Structure formats: C-alpha cells, structure tokens
Amino acid sequence: MKTKERILLTSIDLFNRSGVVAVTTNHIAKAMDISPGNLYFHYDNKEEILVELFKRMAKETYDVWRPRRVKKVTPQDFINDNFDLYWRYRFFHREMYALRRKDVELAKMWRTHIQKMMKLMVILYRQWVREGKMIKIDDMHEMQYVAESLLAMSTTFLQFFESAERQPGRRTIERGKRHVTRLLAPYTAGDTKDEFEKILKS
Structure with a gap:
C-alpha cells in the first residue's frame, strides 16, 4: 500500500x-x-488530509446513491449501506459543524455536497415511486419536509445520540437506522411497506 x-x-x-x-x-x-x-x-497539513477524506466520503456516498445500483437493492439495504458509510466516516458527522466553521474550503464542499444529495434524493424518490416502493407525494411542501428531515437527521444523529450515551458506539448506528425507517415508513408501498413495518415491530 x-x-x-x-x-x-x-x-x-x-x-x-x-x-x-x-x-x-x-x-x-x-x-x-x-x-x-x-x-x-x-x-x-491536517486540513489537506481532511479535504481529501471529505472528497473520498462524498464519492463513496454518490456511488451508493447511483440509480442503477439502487435499483438492485431493497430500500432497507440502501439505508444500511448509507449508515455503514456514516460509521466509516463518523468523525465528519460528529464534528462537521465545527470543522466547516474553521475551514472555508471544507464549508464550501459541504454545501455543494448537501445540494447534490438533495437532487439525488429526488431522483431516487421518483425511481422508487415508479417501482411501486413508495407512494407519490403530491404536496411539494411535504416532499421538501421529508427530504430536509432525512438529511438533517442523517448528518447530525451521531452527534445527538452520542452526547446522551454513556458508552457511545455502533449501537448508535442502529438507532439512526430505525429513525430513518420510521420517518420513511408512512411513504412506503407494497413489499417495502411490509418490510419496514416488520423492522419497526422487531
């Protein structure tokens, strides 16, 4: 290596x-x-390392969100893949607020990343509607609420949950998965709805 x-x-x-x-x-x-x-x-310096790691994290995230790839996995597996990435780069999700206040370049990259994730989320949502995995949300305000809630939760959950845990660890990831599953459950359809309900009852 x-x-x-x-x-x-x-x-x-x-x-x-x-x-x-x-x-x-x-x-x-x-x-x-x-x-x-x-x-x-x-x-x-360390800042250059952080920028390089952010680029890597972003690329790996976009690979997980590629429409062709997503088509081959279930929504729950897709959620699992994302949370595996959150765990791998958990320092970013714990400290991003402070890091981007300190580093202008990183802050700009973060904003660009969030904007791209919003676009990818819409693309994925429309794909799942076509495939019968999610219901169509006609109210654009509700659609925006769901998208923003998902991003806000997924980018801050580690910091929030771990601040309340005596011994934070991998179980924080499982809590995050359940929250995303619960948030999305009312908008699922068909087999995906059954799968999500089964997970939430377990």
Whole structure:
C-alpha cells in the first residue's frame, strides 16, 4: 500500500477514535512509524488530509446513491449501506459543524455536497415511486419536509445520540437506522411497506 493511502486510512482511524482536534500530523506520522517529513511530502497539513477524506466520503456516498445500483437493492439495504458509510466516516458527522466553521474550503464542499444529495434524493424518490416502493407525494411542501428531515437527521444523529450515551458506539448506528425507517415508513408501498413495518415491530 502506498504511503499516501496509508496516511488517509490511519487518519480515519485516529480521527474516529480521538476526534479531529486532538489528532495532529505528528500523531498520524507516529502511528504509521514514519517521519513527519515523509508525511509532509504528501500533505502539507491536517486540513489537506481532511479535504481529501471529505472528497473520498462524498464519492463513496454518490456511488451508493447511483440509480442503477439502487435499483438492485431493497430500500432497507440502501439505508444500511448509507449508515455503514456514516460509521466509516463518523468523525465528519460528529464534528462537521465545527470543522466547516474553521475551514472555508471544507464549508464550501459541504454545501455543494448537501445540494447534490438533495437532487439525488429526488431522483431516487421518483425511481422508487415508479417501482411501486413508495407512494407519490403530491404536496411539494411535504416532499421538501421529508427530504430536509432525512438529511438533517442523517448528518447530525451521531452527534445527538452520542452526547446522551454513556458508552457511545455502533449501537448508535442502529438507532439512526430505525429513525430513518420510521420517518420513511408512512411513504412506503407494497413489499417495502411490509418490510419496514416488520423492522419497526422487531
């Protein structure tokens, strides 16, 4: 594995375990058993690493949301795939508010990402309506409410739930999944409705 890739993977692990603020480039270099100079050959500072990781997270998210791919999975599997990504890059969802206030470039990337996710959400919703997995929402205000609620919850749930947990961990992800399932359940149809109701009763 190339050093540049190792830097990113090590950074993800350290950021997830200790938080972005507490981790320095020296910590990353030490965890990799390389010199700080070797790290700086690839990245000038921690901010560059964060930007690169955000690009990676965004790309992986868009891959999960590709209409052709989504067509091959059930809505619940789609939810699971998204929450796997939330867990993999959980430091972003825990700290994004503070990170984007500190870094103008990251803030701009975040806004662009959210705008793209809103568009992808509409595309996916229309696809699921055509496939009989969701009911058609005629009221545009209600449609906007559902989309914004989903994005607001999915981008902040880790910070919210973990602040109330004595020992936060993977179970936070399961709570997030149930909240998304419950939010979407009234708008599902056919087999998807049955699947969601079964999950919520379990």
